[in-house]
Amino acid sequence: MNEQEKVAMSDNQTLVDVQNLKVHFPLFGGVLSRRVATVKAVDGISFSIKRKETIGLVGESGCGKTTVGRALVAILRQLYPEVEIGGSITYQFKGKSVDFARLKPRELRKYRSKVQMIFQDPFASLNPRMTVAQIISEPLQLHTKMNDSEMKDRVGWLLDKVGLQPEQAYRYPHEFSGGQRQRVGIARALATNPDLIICDEPVSALDVSIQAQVINLMMDLQEEFGMSYLFIAHDLSVVEHIADRVAVMYLGNIVEFGESSTVYYDPRHPYSKALLSAVPRPDPHRQRESRIVLEGDVPTPLNKPSGCGFRTRCPLAEKSCAEDIPALEEHAPEHWVACPIVKEKAAG
Amino acid sequence: MENTATVDQAATAQQQISLSVLKKRWLKFKSIKRGYYAFIILITAYIISFFLPLLINNRALVVKYEGDIWFPVFQGYIAGSTFGEDVPGEANYRELKEKFRSENGNWVIMPPYPYGPFEDVTTAGNKMYEEPSGVHWFGTDNTGRDVFSRLMYGFNISLSFAILFTIASYLIGVSIGAMMGYFGGKFDLITQRFIEIWATLPFLFVMIIISSIVRPNFFLLIVILTLFGWIGMTYYMRAEFYREKTKDYVAAAISMGQSHKKIIFKHILPNSLVPIITYFPFAVIGGIGSLVGLDFLGFGLPPPTPSWGQMVSVGLQNMVKWWMVLAPLGALFTTLLLIVFIGEAIREAFDPRVYSRLR
DSSP states (O other): OOHHHHHHHHHHSEEEEEEEEEEEEEEEETTTTEEEEEEEEEEEEEEEEETTOEEEEEOOTTSSHHHHHHHHTTOHHHHOTTOEEEEEEEEEETTEEEETTTOOHHHHGGGGGGEEEEOSOTTTSSOTTSOHHHHHHHHHHHHOOOOHHHHHHHHHHHHHHTTOOGGGGGSOGGGSOHHHHHHHHHHHHHTTOOSEEEEESTTTTSOHHHHHHHHHHHHHHHHHHOOEEEEEESOHHHHHHHOSEEEEEETTEEEEEEEHHHHHHSOOSHHHHHHHHTSOOOOTTSOOOOOOOOOSOOOOTTSOOSSOTTTTTOTTOOGGGGTSOOOOEEEETTEEEOOHHHHHHHHO | OHHHHHHHHHHHHHHHHOOOHHHHHHHHHHHSHHHHHHHHHHHHHHHHHTTHHHHBOSSOSEEEETTEEEOHHHHOOOBGGGGTOOOSSBOOHHHHHHHHHTSSSOEEEOOSBOOOSSOOGGGSSOOTTOOOOSSSTTOBOTTSOBHHHHHHHHHHHHHHHHHHHHHHHHHHHHHHHHHHHHHOHHHHHHHHHHHHHHHTSOHHHHHHHHHHHSOOOHHHHHHHHHHHHSHHHHHHHHHHHHHHTTSHHHHHHHHTTOOHHHIIIIIIGGGGHHHHHHHHHHHHHHHHHHHHHHHHHTOSSOTTSOOHHHHHHHHHHTTTSHHHHHHHHHHHHHHHHHHHHHHHHHHHHTOSOTTOOOO
16 A cells, blocks of 8 residues: 555545543642642543544543543643643644644644534533624634625524524524524534534533434534534433444543444443443333442542552452553454453453 | 514514623613713713813904904914004903994904913902802902813813723723733733732822922823723733633634634623723722822822812812812812712613612
């Protein structure tokens, strides 16, 4: 396979390849503002997202899901100037590979339209002083050369696509319900035809009935426009419904990664097992599985345990777990687990 | 038919609901009558005060003399001899009017209140300390100047000074506070330390030292006061920006590649206007107070300027002449009261709680 073919292959296949991504937030304290500690929010994770694919990212709060999402849209440096980002986030845009972890803000600007984000809180993510039309047309003003009437048409068209009326364009966000606002947020993310949309818990602030509508809308839009989603959630049943592949995160590391159905019905990592046993199954005929209740609390990312982050609560923990951070290994085809103990047990 | 009509009505009703937050607050402000009328009165008085030379002046509006028409208000100094008057220096238009009454073809139109703020009326007989009368409404002062006339000109100067001072210090305070809150980190740390040092400078002593070196004029005084006045706003803006920048709409703006300038001024600032607008009237009051105080102490505007502080100070030296004390203090009180009413109404209009108005 020569270079050109490789590029063509990756263009068809992989949209973004994350290698060993680390996001550390230094903490300063004392009179001289010396560095006293480091919050290791994301501590060396690798995964990739293919085109037209939905990756689910699950884990409990504080495990670094949102930070991964924000690293992928490259807004961390501007939000927290002192942040330290390591590893690479390589996007393939039309055969051109771009590393978002390394680009300067100025160089990033032209690729911004390709990666957009939908936020968790539909009340905070829309500027209350701007009308819906202004909110949706802002990315268009930045990334296209449309004139006013084209922009107006595009805004109306986008509102129609997300199930709102174009006449509602001149209203303010506070006049909409939570679900409607989230649709406005989706329309804004959709405005520039992105290749990837990071969905940071897009439905967790909504009613269950509205959740289903918004999820179905997002799936319909993916069908129509063919973008990829990185779907961050702590609600596992929602992720199961929308995601093709799922990554389970614990304390800044991915502990299990694989096809959605495999991870859900055959979790291998002890943390995934515990997490998935907590999912309520709305099926009265199903025998209730024994619920795995973990002991203790999540250790703080300020002071992570050595080796495997999960070993302090893991039922399988052995002495060797404290030595190295376990790498993801392929336990079954396309099913990656970061636990050598499980592999040993399966083999032996 | 009826159906479509109601639908149309509903549509227009919905259109009307879509008011921006500021428009709603303006409507609420209008509904608070005391503040709204105070606002109308003050704005009208302030606009009128720019036309004072046409209303209260010792220069005539129009003079017709020997077939020529003169406009002394606009032309400025015209020697008395021009109109055949036997006076040194500028023409005395009030006497000219009396004189022309008996002459055919010559006439003078005076402003409604024909006494200027700088004019010494003692020349026509010793008229110092004249009591209030139909001629001099609030009497005359220690150098025979008309108190009412000076009071009115002083209103324009006080209010213009206070508004310009407030705008200038807000421009600096808001932008520095906004940058501190938005960028945070080292910039915030260093600027905050600088502000803490700057704020401890004793304002009055610095002012006295500067006044003894240079004679402050209107704009120099604004500059000096602004140097000390911008600090207060930075605290509010810094806090507002620290709070607002963590909200997701800012993250959204960054993720679409918006520039820092646009994020600060287009996204965050409109959401941080509350302290700016609610403190504005009270800052204007502070500005008027500072000017009156400095003038009272003699470190303010140079002497012939009709300023309220100087009038109060002269009045206190002549306490028996009650009109010289009461007139400037009354004017100060009325103006400040009107602005307080406006400020209170604005604060109420920005209060999200509907039923908590103290009225």
